[in-house]
Amino acid sequence: MATSTKDTRPLAVRVYEQISSDIISGTIQANTMLVQEQIAAQYGVSRTPVRDALTQLSLEGLATLVPGRGYIVNSLSAKDVEDVYEVRYTLEALAARQACGLHTPQQLIRLRAMVDEFETIDPNDAEELFRMGAAFHAALLEPCPNTYLRNTLAAMWEHPIQRRITMTYRQGAEHQAKIAQDHRKILEALKTNDPDTIAEVLRYCHNPKDDRQ
CATH class of the missing domain: 1.20.120.530 (GntR ligand-binding domain-like)
Structure with missing residues:
Protein backbone atom coordinates (compact mmCIF):
# COMPACT_ATOMS: atom_id res chain seq x y z
CA MET A 1 0.00 0.00 0.00
CA ALA A 2 1.46 3.33 -1.06
CA THR A 3 1.82 5.55 1.99
CA SER A 4 4.21 8.07 3.45
CA THR A 5 7.00 6.67 5.60
CA LYS A 6 6.18 9.43 8.08
CA ASP A 7 2.58 8.24 8.47
CA THR A 8 2.55 6.76 11.98
CA ARG A 9 -1.20 6.14 12.18
CA PRO A 10 -2.42 2.57 12.83
CA LEU A 11 -2.28 0.42 9.70
CA ALA A 12 -6.02 -0.31 9.93
CA VAL A 13 -6.74 3.43 9.66
CA ARG A 14 -4.57 3.76 6.57
CA VAL A 15 -6.13 0.67 4.97
CA TYR A 16 -9.60 2.05 5.72
CA GLU A 17 -8.75 5.39 4.12
CA GLN A 18 -7.41 3.68 1.00
CA ILE A 19 -10.43 1.39 0.55
CA SER A 20 -12.81 4.23 1.38
CA SER A 21 -11.11 6.46 -1.19
CA ASP A 22 -11.34 3.72 -3.81
CA ILE A 23 -15.07 3.28 -3.14
CA ILE A 24 -15.75 7.03 -3.16
CA SER A 25 -13.86 7.53 -6.44
CA GLY A 26 -15.55 4.55 -8.06
CA THR A 27 -12.35 2.52 -8.40
CA ILE A 28 -14.18 -0.08 -6.33
CA GLN A 29 -17.72 -0.15 -7.67
CA ALA A 30 -21.04 -0.77 -5.95
CA ASN A 31 -21.98 -4.41 -5.26
CA THR A 32 -18.33 -5.49 -5.31
CA MET A 33 -17.50 -8.20 -2.78
CA LEU A 34 -14.69 -7.15 -0.44
CA VAL A 35 -12.72 -10.32 0.28
CA GLN A 36 -10.22 -9.97 3.13
CA GLU A 37 -7.55 -12.15 1.53
CA GLN A 38 -7.73 -10.35 -1.79
CA ILE A 39 -7.62 -6.89 -0.22
CA ALA A 40 -4.73 -7.88 2.03
CA ALA A 41 -2.78 -9.10 -0.99
CA GLN A 42 -3.70 -6.01 -3.05
CA TYR A 43 -2.54 -3.54 -0.40
CA GLY A 44 0.35 -5.67 0.87
CA VAL A 45 -0.89 -5.96 4.45
CA SER A 46 -2.10 -8.70 6.79
CA ARG A 47 -5.76 -9.67 7.24
CA THR A 48 -6.08 -8.04 10.68
CA PRO A 49 -6.01 -4.36 9.58
CA VAL A 50 -8.21 -5.28 6.61
CA ARG A 51 -10.80 -6.82 8.92
CA ASP A 52 -10.78 -3.70 11.11
CA ALA A 53 -11.04 -1.47 8.03
CA LEU A 54 -14.01 -3.43 6.68
CA THR A 55 -15.76 -3.08 10.02
CA GLN A 56 -15.28 0.70 9.84
CA LEU A 57 -16.59 0.77 6.26
CA SER A 58 -19.72 -0.96 7.49
CA LEU A 59 -20.16 1.57 10.30
CA GLU A 60 -19.78 4.41 7.78
CA GLY A 61 -22.44 2.94 5.49
CA LEU A 62 -20.08 2.23 2.61
CA ALA A 63 -20.35 -1.55 2.88
CA THR A 64 -22.60 -4.20 4.40
CA LEU A 65 -21.68 -7.50 6.04
CA VAL A 66 -23.49 -10.35 4.29
CA PRO A 67 -23.49 -13.43 6.58
CA GLY A 68 -21.54 -16.28 5.05
CA ARG A 69 -20.21 -14.14 2.18
CA GLY A 70 -18.35 -11.18 3.59
CA TYR A 71 -18.68 -7.47 2.92
CA ILE A 72 -20.28 -5.97 -0.16
CA VAL A 73 -19.98 -2.35 -1.30
CA ASN A 74 -23.30 -0.55 -0.89
CA SER A 75 -24.99 1.07 -3.85
CA LEU A 76 -26.38 4.60 -3.67
CA SER A 77 -30.09 4.77 -4.29
Missing part, protein backbone atom coordinates in the same frame (compact mmCIF):
# COMPACT_ATOMS: atom_id res chain seq x y z
CA ALA A 78 -32.05 7.93 -5.11
CA LYS A 79 -33.54 7.66 -1.61
CA ASP A 80 -30.07 7.60 -0.06
CA VAL A 81 -29.18 10.84 -1.86
CA GLU A 82 -32.47 12.48 -0.91
CA ASP A 83 -32.04 11.52 2.75
CA VAL A 84 -28.56 13.06 2.94
CA TYR A 85 -29.64 16.34 1.38
CA GLU A 86 -32.83 16.56 3.41
CA VAL A 87 -30.91 16.42 6.68
CA ARG A 88 -28.07 18.63 5.53
CA TYR A 89 -30.37 21.29 4.09
CA THR A 90 -32.52 21.41 7.24
CA LEU A 91 -29.50 21.92 9.48
CA GLU A 92 -27.77 24.36 7.12
CA ALA A 93 -30.88 26.51 6.79
CA LEU A 94 -31.13 26.70 10.58
CA ALA A 95 -27.44 27.57 10.96
CA ALA A 96 -27.59 30.14 8.15
CA ARG A 97 -30.53 31.91 9.77
CA GLN A 98 -28.60 32.13 13.04
CA ALA A 99 -25.46 33.36 11.25
CA CYS A 100 -27.19 35.94 9.04
CA GLY A 101 -26.24 39.49 10.01
CA LEU A 102 -23.21 38.41 12.05
CA HIS A 103 -20.55 38.25 9.32
CA THR A 104 -17.67 40.69 9.58
CA PRO A 105 -16.48 42.62 6.51
CA GLN A 106 -13.40 40.38 6.45
CA GLN A 107 -15.54 37.24 6.44
CA LEU A 108 -17.61 38.56 3.53
CA ILE A 109 -14.45 39.35 1.56
CA ARG A 110 -13.16 35.83 2.20
CA LEU A 111 -16.45 34.29 1.04
CA ARG A 112 -16.32 36.31 -2.17
CA ALA A 113 -12.73 35.25 -2.78
CA MET A 114 -13.70 31.61 -2.29
CA VAL A 115 -16.36 31.88 -4.99
CA ASP A 116 -13.83 33.46 -7.35
CA GLU A 117 -11.41 30.60 -6.68
CA PHE A 118 -14.17 28.01 -7.09
CA GLU A 119 -14.82 29.25 -10.62
CA THR A 120 -11.16 28.69 -11.59
CA ILE A 121 -11.17 24.97 -10.69
CA ASP A 122 -11.05 22.37 -13.45
CA PRO A 123 -14.74 21.34 -13.83
CA ASN A 124 -13.65 17.70 -14.05
CA ASP A 125 -11.86 17.83 -10.68
CA ALA A 126 -14.77 16.61 -8.55
CA GLU A 127 -12.64 16.25 -5.42
CA GLU A 128 -11.38 19.85 -5.51
CA LEU A 129 -14.84 21.19 -6.34
CA PHE A 130 -16.16 19.30 -3.34
CA ARG A 131 -13.39 20.64 -1.09
CA MET A 132 -13.95 24.26 -2.07
CA GLY A 133 -17.72 23.93 -1.91
CA ALA A 134 -17.54 22.49 1.58
CA ALA A 135 -15.11 25.23 2.63
CA PHE A 136 -17.53 27.91 1.41
CA HIS A 137 -20.40 26.43 3.40
CA ALA A 138 -18.23 26.19 6.52
CA ALA A 139 -17.18 29.84 6.16
CA LEU A 140 -20.79 30.86 5.53
CA LEU A 141 -21.92 29.28 8.79
CA GLU A 142 -18.86 30.33 10.82
CA PRO A 143 -20.71 33.14 12.68
CA CYS A 144 -23.48 30.75 13.78
CA PRO A 145 -23.43 30.89 17.61
CA ASN A 146 -24.53 27.24 17.98
CA THR A 147 -21.22 25.37 18.12
CA TYR A 148 -22.85 21.94 18.24
CA LEU A 149 -24.82 22.73 15.10
CA ARG A 150 -21.68 23.86 13.25
CA ASN A 151 -19.76 20.78 14.34
CA THR A 152 -22.59 18.50 13.27
CA LEU A 153 -22.65 20.04 9.81
CA ALA A 154 -18.86 19.83 9.53
CA ALA A 155 -19.08 16.11 10.31
CA MET A 156 -21.77 15.67 7.66
CA TRP A 157 -19.63 17.31 4.98
CA GLU A 158 -16.69 15.06 5.94
CA HIS A 159 -18.77 11.88 5.98
CA PRO A 160 -17.75 9.39 3.25
CA ILE A 161 -21.33 9.14 1.96
CA GLN A 162 -21.42 12.88 1.28
CA ARG A 163 -18.13 12.64 -0.59
CA ARG A 164 -19.30 9.61 -2.52
CA ILE A 165 -22.45 11.39 -3.68
CA THR A 166 -20.34 14.26 -4.99
CA MET A 167 -17.99 11.91 -6.83
CA THR A 168 -20.92 9.92 -8.24
CA TYR A 169 -22.70 12.96 -9.68
CA ARG A 170 -19.96 14.46 -11.85
CA GLN A 171 -21.85 17.20 -13.67
CA GLY A 172 -18.99 19.18 -15.13
CA ALA A 173 -18.83 22.85 -16.04
CA GLU A 174 -22.60 23.44 -16.07
CA HIS A 175 -23.03 22.17 -12.53
CA GLN A 176 -19.98 24.12 -11.38
CA ALA A 177 -21.44 27.33 -12.85
CA LYS A 178 -24.76 26.73 -11.06
CA ILE A 179 -23.02 26.27 -7.73
CA ALA A 180 -20.98 29.45 -8.23
CA GLN A 181 -24.15 31.33 -9.14
CA ASP A 182 -25.86 30.02 -6.00
CA HIS A 183 -22.93 31.08 -3.85
CA ARG A 184 -23.06 34.59 -5.32
CA LYS A 185 -26.80 34.77 -4.61
CA ILE A 186 -26.02 33.89 -1.01
CA LEU A 187 -23.42 36.67 -0.86
CA GLU A 188 -25.97 39.19 -2.14
CA ALA A 189 -28.50 38.01 0.44
CA LEU A 190 -25.92 38.40 3.20
CA LYS A 191 -25.50 42.06 2.25
CA THR A 192 -29.21 42.70 2.85
CA ASN A 193 -29.58 40.33 5.82
CA ASP A 194 -32.06 38.18 3.93
CA PRO A 195 -32.10 34.73 5.62
CA ASP A 196 -35.16 33.58 3.65
CA THR A 197 -33.33 33.90 0.33
CA ILE A 198 -30.26 32.18 1.75
CA ALA A 199 -32.36 29.28 2.99
CA GLU A 200 -34.05 28.95 -0.41
CA VAL A 201 -30.72 28.93 -2.25
CA LEU A 202 -29.32 26.33 0.16
CA ARG A 203 -32.24 24.05 -0.72
CA TYR A 204 -30.60 23.41 -4.09
CA CYS A 205 -26.95 24.27 -3.56
CA HIS A 206 -24.69 21.24 -4.16
CA ASN A 207 -27.78 19.05 -4.57
CA PRO A 208 -27.28 16.70 -7.54
CA LYS A 209 -31.06 16.41 -7.83
CA ASP A 210 -31.54 20.09 -8.63
CA ASP A 211 -35.05 20.33 -10.06
CA ARG A 212 -35.10 24.08 -10.71
CA GLN A 213 -36.38 25.10 -14.12
